[in-house]
Amino acid sequence: MAVEGKNPDVPDSCFADRIGRFLDLTQPERVALAALEDRPRTVRRGTPLVRANDRGTELFMLRRGMLMNFVLLDDGSRQILGFHFPGDMLGWPTLAFRSAPEALVAVTEAEVCSFDRAALIELASERPRLFAAITAFNQMERQALVDRLAGMGRTSARGRVAALLIEIRNRMRRVDATITNRFILGLTQEEIGDATGLTAVHVNRMLRQLEEDGLIAREGGRVTLIDEDRLAHVANYIDRNDAVDLTWLARLR
Amino acid sequence: MAVEGKNPDVPDSCFADRIGRFLDLTQPERVALAALEDRPRTVRRGTPLVRANDRGTELFMLRRGMLMNFVLLDDGSRQILGFHFPGDMLGWPTLAFRSAPEALVAVTEAEVCSFDRAALIELASERPRLFAAITAFNQMERQALVDRLAGMGRTSARGRVAALLIEIRNRMRRVDATITNRFILGLTQEEIGDATGLTAVHVNRMLRQLEEDGLIAREGGRVTLIDEDRLAHVANYIDRNDAVDLTWLARLR
DNA sequence: CGTTATGTTGAGTTTATTCAATAACCGTGG
DNA sequence: CCACGGTTATTGAATAAACTCAACATAACG
Known part of the structure; x- marks a missing residue:
């Protein structure tokens, strides 16, 4: 709605x-x-x-x-x-x-x-029926965990940081549709590190590297995703939202 | 029951x-x-x-x-x-x-x-009520994912391999109570690697190291957990099963 | 009994960490 | 408004962890 x-x-x-x-x-x-x-x-x-x-x-x-x-x-x-x-x-x-x-x-x-x-x-x-829908929603959150786990196990530090940026931007945009490719991350580098399994120091280097490679820009606490395609690629990012289908629940009472 | x-x-x-x-x-x-x-x-x-x-x-x-x-x-x-x-x-x-x-x-x-x-x-x-219990069960599986994620992000390769061994032994023991500290893992080192975010080669070294340190023994496909306390410690292992409580659901019809 | 998958080991490289020092930022109280 | 202290960010150098590549051994299997 x-x-x-x-x-x-x-x-x-x-x-x-x-x-x-x-x-x-x-x-x-x-x-x-x-x-x-x-x-x-x-x-x-x-x-x-x-x-x-x-x-x-x-x-x-x-x-x-x-x-x-x-x-x-x-x-x-x-x-x-x-x-x-x-x-x-x-x-x-x-x-x-x-x-x-x-x-x-x-x-x-x-x-x-x-x-x-x-x-x-x-x-x-x-x-x-509503509870079933909530259960389905739980699966989406579970899948986010799964994707994070896969990133942690099988992706480079650079990719994990990139994935975090994309994920947060996407989540923010779902709440506020006016957000495009620029947003306020609102996280310290230590928090990014604790989310991606890296040290704050290495997060800093990875952000810098993403910036030098022209994938993102940063000014203050503001991040801009410059080349989203390439960013999504290094991040191995998959937007599971597109694959969501709850229509089968609609047939129920 | x-x-x-x-x-x-x-x-x-x-x-x-x-x-x-x-x-x-x-x-x-x-x-x-x-x-x-x-x-x-x-x-x-x-x-x-x-x-x-x-x-x-x-x-x-x-x-x-x-x-x-x-x-x-x-x-x-x-x-x-x-x-x-x-x-x-x-x-x-x-x-x-x-x-x-x-x-x-x-x-x-x-x-x-x-x-x-x-x-x-x-x-x-x-x-x-049953579906609520199933939902609660889902949370346990989710927690297993969470703990794996935490291990992946914040634990050494040695600890992750140790955690996998303990977890699988515990799961097997829940099915077959006769299992004590010796069990057949039934996984290739490549599979262990894909589960722990390591290469098969490194898994091999970690298993060897756990063996040399006297934490486990291996003969054929059989693994023995020799020093479970120390193993659980290097693995940062927490058995969430002890914390499970579904008794509050019993009050429902 | 050959073939393939799996396991083992060493050497060299890459990746990420630790430690340390400095700079920029932020909120608070004067 | 500014000074100040604490948090956060940045950078370099050295170290440690894990990976890659390669070779070989062993086990599993038809």
């Missing part, structure tokens, strides 16, 4: 907007989703929503800003698992684990809504 | 056995699961169940043997995402993607049952 087509009688939901691009939602489904997005809360950069080993049973709906999740290893090093944007539903591990295996932190100022896992399970009973 | 406690009136299901360790299933739930495990099929080592870009809409229940899933990159390199054992439900990407983003292949002779995604969605409507 395009924003301009929204029905003012139906409560607002970032997640519904997102899912609505792939599947027409019924009004009751939209209402059910909106119920997960009441009591929004604004958090500052750096605010932890979930700490590793937390006992909470909450999930989160991100409405504005950027979050990241990561795990910390015994030696103190951090692996960032991904960055998250409006319309993402987070905190899924709480369905299976007693305590949080991952941390969840705001990378920029952000607006989030939280709800208990019990509410999600209730939704599974009452709106099975 | 321990194997010896099975009710002969209830149809057999590997997945039910697995989930039953965390949550008591009702008889109708077991019946519903068993329906996903009819028409079993035996496949030989190397048999592809899903090829990348396949249009199929099937999921699979693994009943015997070992499978692996992987992605292929443009340059021909392969990233193995994980190895799978009896009781695993596979092929989830078909819920979201038009064509398969990953391949699924038998690593050993294996017995699998396939069912259409439509059957899964039907189960979501009729057995919402």
Whole structure:
């Protein structure tokens, strides 16, 4: 559902907007989703929503800003698992684990809504088609992890940094269609390193190299993707969004 | 449910056995699961169940043997995402993607049952609690991916190989409780490399080094974990199974 | 019994890291 | 507004990790 087509009688939901691009939602489904997005809360950069080993049973709906999740290893090093944007539903591990295996932190100022896992399970009973769609959405997030894993194992440092830039730009553009090839990354080089499995120093060299090769430009915190084709090529980047198909769910009630 | 406690009136299901360790299933739930495990099929080592870009809409229940899933990159390199054992439900990407983003292949002779995604969605409507449990199970598989990603990004080659050995032993032991610290790995060094993001040559050196350090022993295709504590330490290994908690689902109908 | 896949080993190279020093940036308080 | 302290970015030199290439050994298999 395009924003301009929204029905003012139906409560607002970032997640519904997102899912609505792939599947027409019924009004009751939209209402059910909106119920997960009441009591929004604004958090500052750096605010932890979930700490590793937390006992909470909450999930989160991100409405504005950027979050990241990561795990910390015994030696103190951090692996960032991904960055998250409006319309993402987070905190899924709480369905299976007693305590949080991952941390969840705001990378920029952000607006989030939280709800208990019990509410999600209730939704599974009452709106099975919607829950099936959510499950499908989970597969997309899983696939992002898979692609990151493949990049980590089988791609050069330069390629991994390039892939991160493209991925973040694409995610940002899905929220704000006015973004073209220039955007504010909003990450330190150390964060890029923790996401790509590199040291901050090497990230710096790779960014510089991408710049020297004319693939990107940087001014301040702003990044410009100059040669997207070549960038996507060195990154081994695949946009899985094009391959998404939820139409088969439409036939269900 | 321990194997010896099975009710002969209830149809057999590997997945039910697995989930039953965390949550008591009702008889109708077991019946519903068993329906996903009819028409079993035996496949030989190397048999592809899903090829990348396949249009199929099937999921699979693994009943015997070992499978692996992987992605292929443009340059021909392969990233193995994980190895799978009896009781695993596979092929989830078909819920979201038009064509398969990953391949699924038998690593050993294996017995699998396939069912259409439509059957899964039907189960979501009729057995919402069961579907919630399946969703929780999905989080476990996701966490395995996450831990592999973290290992790839932040652990030494030696640690990644060690982690793979421990993980596979643990998975095998969950199926066959008689396995202690000695098991048949059943993987070539190239496969280990594709799973850990290393070359086969380097895998060989790392195995040798683990052996020289007295952490493992090898004879033929058989691996013995000699010093599990130290091995787990170099691997940065965390057994997430201990942290699983599905008891909160028990309160539901 | 030959053929092919897999495993082993060495030498040299590439890639990424560590350590260290300096520069630019940012927010805060004066 | 500016000074200041801490974070972030940049760069060089030395080191360590992993890869490539190549040769050979061993095991698996029809």
